Amino acid sequence: MTPPPRDNGRRSVFLGRLPLGERTFLADALRTETVGGMLLLAAAVVALLLANTPAQGLYEDVRNFHFGPEALHLNLSVADWAKDGLLTVFFFVAGIELKRELVAGELRDPKAAALPIVSAVCGMVVPALIYVALAVGGGGDVRGWAIPMATDIAFALGVLAVLGTGLPSSLRAFLLTLAVVDDLGAIVIIAVFYSAGISFAALGAAVVGLGLFWFLHHRGVRGWYVYVPLAIVVWGLMHASGVHATVAGVAMGLMLRCTVRDGEHSSPAEHIEHLVRPVSAGLAVPVFALFAAGVAVSGGAMTEVFTEPETLGVVLGLLAGKTLGVFGGAWVTARFTKAELNRELGWADVLAVAVLAGIGFTVSLLISELAFADDAGLADTAKAAVLTGSLLATVCAGILLKFRARRHRSLLDEEERDEDGDGVPDIYEQDNPEYHLRMAALHEAKAAEHRRLAEVAGRRDVVDDGPA
Template sequence: MPAPAPRKNHKVLGRLSLPERTFVADALRTETVGGVLLLAAAIAALIWANTPIRESYESVRDFHVGPAALGLDLSIEHWAADGLLAVFFFVAGIELKRELVAGDLRDPRAAALPVVAALSGMAVPALVYTLVNVTGGGSFDGWAVPTATDIAFALAVLAVIGTSLPSSLRAFLLTLAVVDDLFAILIIAVFFTENLNFAALGGAAVGLGVFWLLLRGGVRGWYVYVPLALVIWGLMYNSGVHATIAGVAMGLMLRCTTRKDEGEQRSPGERIEHLVRPLSAGLAVPLFALFSAGVAVSGGALGEVFTRPETLGVVLGLVVGKAVGIFGGTWLTARFTRASLSDDLAWPDVFAVSSLAGIGFTVSLLIGELAFAGDKALTDEVKAAVLMGSLIAAVLSGVLLKIRNAKYRRLWEDEERDEDLDGIPDIYEQDNPAYHLRMAEIHERKAAEHRRLAEVTGGASEGNDGPA
């Protein structure tokens, strides 16, 4: 009886299949554009809120619109946070469903590393915040603020700086962010839900059931699903559960596998994500940033960020907690389980991306609003802390990624070098005797050219010196 073959370590996020590679590339391109728009909206909000026309910013942000009879007489700021962000979380739900049924999260062994890394990357920032506020006598309400990562900003920084970094590193960040979004959603649903309206919640549940039955029945047409989605969203909002949960739930219900027997090229989830993602990245998230990031910033206010325990906890949680949590969770998982990183990655790469995950913008701002809803001044200070922590994390990770990118660029240049000009990179011919013979001839020819040049130069010098 032959001996059983030894089990190999499962490579997490190694070389991607062509469909996954295409998906990651498309997501990176879209999120990069979304990250740029998000940054522009945040800068516009800060300028608008810190100039003499700041009163107009507050007037627009606090302007109420909507049917009061339906409990939806909301300010523009709330429409952006509760309404438009539901679109963002709808896309996040589709991404999560795809990873669960067709991506890396489908295999429990492959899922172990990003799940543990994401959990550690949320637990450690919460612990850092708690320790800072225990020693400083601050409020524990904001423990969840530094736990989230803004994938649009993070991918934008990675795309701009990491032009030569391995694709596995981008895939690692994308998968990590999907898991991070899932737990951020759970935090919002569990810890920031109060005063439940069970009638509205039951109505939302019925609406979600109808939504699911229509999908399973193969019913098509945006004119069916969009009105139903709006009803579900309105009922969820009035139930006391954060309205973005409705977006996540509907995203998770979409089918993200193809039916080859029916000739499907793309699953319904992929098609709808393709249509809705530009709305999320190009409109919903930037408008949320425009009406959430507009906080008054002054020298004194920035100084208080590092002295008040609530705001200092947020900054340290994002900058220190995220990096230590994600890197530590990844290393421990790879050390004590059969999961391991791709051969293309090194631990300095993982630490750089772990620092990059400290950019917590969209969801961190949302949780900050929910955590300190009764204290407008503290809410603004926590928002300033989120901006400051995200900026520091972006700068630090940018430096680390720049260093790693330079190294990979040198490696790429070495791999592409073709000194014998035969169309084949030299690295693939190093074991070929003919290659070494050609290289010896090339080097001898170059040496002969240098000798002839030296003789010509020397002879000209002697001829010039004679008459003198």
């Protein structure tokens, strides 16, 4: 979201109407993420079915099948290839989104960025505190403190697109910005807290590769045959260094240029994101979910979810912690700064988005595996807690979104109205003199057509009432 408009020159408007370019970008991203969210959900359901039916043995054999060059330390299982390899594509797109927000979006202006950043940070800190409090109080394992911190952008945007169709685009943009900052937090946490046995030689070589990637890109060198092999080498070196390999994807995404030069219709980052986002949302994330979400669910396992301190911390962290953190951060920031909520919206709308932010799926599942890498049983119960918390957040958010969407249907209709048929919503052209000329001509043409139809109808009446 670009910096919000001013109200009477004094207070900035929180969740105000988006500029046209931002609104168009958001609509395109939403279409891709909606499909990706549905595929992600389908993959999770299939994984649960496979893990809880007679097909469990085959599923485990496939998930644990190893392949890859042993000499390069890349003889990984299928599940690890999905976690360390395919998810790199997801984090690459996340890096591009973050760069775009920093250069041209909500995070460009420190004043405009304060509210979503504070909301996102509070939405990470509060769930972690809830988890730690329950884990320490119940004698549990505190290593999973970061599991409930992340928001799944594909899943959340998919739910918002399906259930929040009547909501204005500014709410969608707020959720997207939250998720982008969330992803940044997850990246830092994974790199700092869930990387071990760092090889500085491999890490240094990866940094050199990233430097070469940046140099070639900003010198205007083009061609996938240059960057794809280089990206694979950088990824391999990052994996060998002990730093989680997905960090390489984020770093390369952040290096892409987001500005448009003379003769360009779009920036390289926007063009590459347009090509890669469908691969991320439609392939990388669903395949990861297929091999990560397959946990055995039984009556005993579900009881553990609500009784064990680690799993209860995950569920409450996602459902209550995210809601309190995101909503509380937004309210406090608006209360003590010059940000003012859009008068056409209500704090109940922010609450609905805050509950939706509790859908922590992809990154939460990843951190569950990293946090409890030496305890497969605890990792599986943590994943079950992630699925439970995300499901509860989806249901609660869905109810709120449907309720609020009905109230805001007219606001969205006003955003999309295009009477002159030029492809640009009228609300974005109201200050354009050419728009008023086109509208005047359109109204005159409609009036002339009405007069003509009235004259035709009058002549017909004369003929019908005349002598037989």
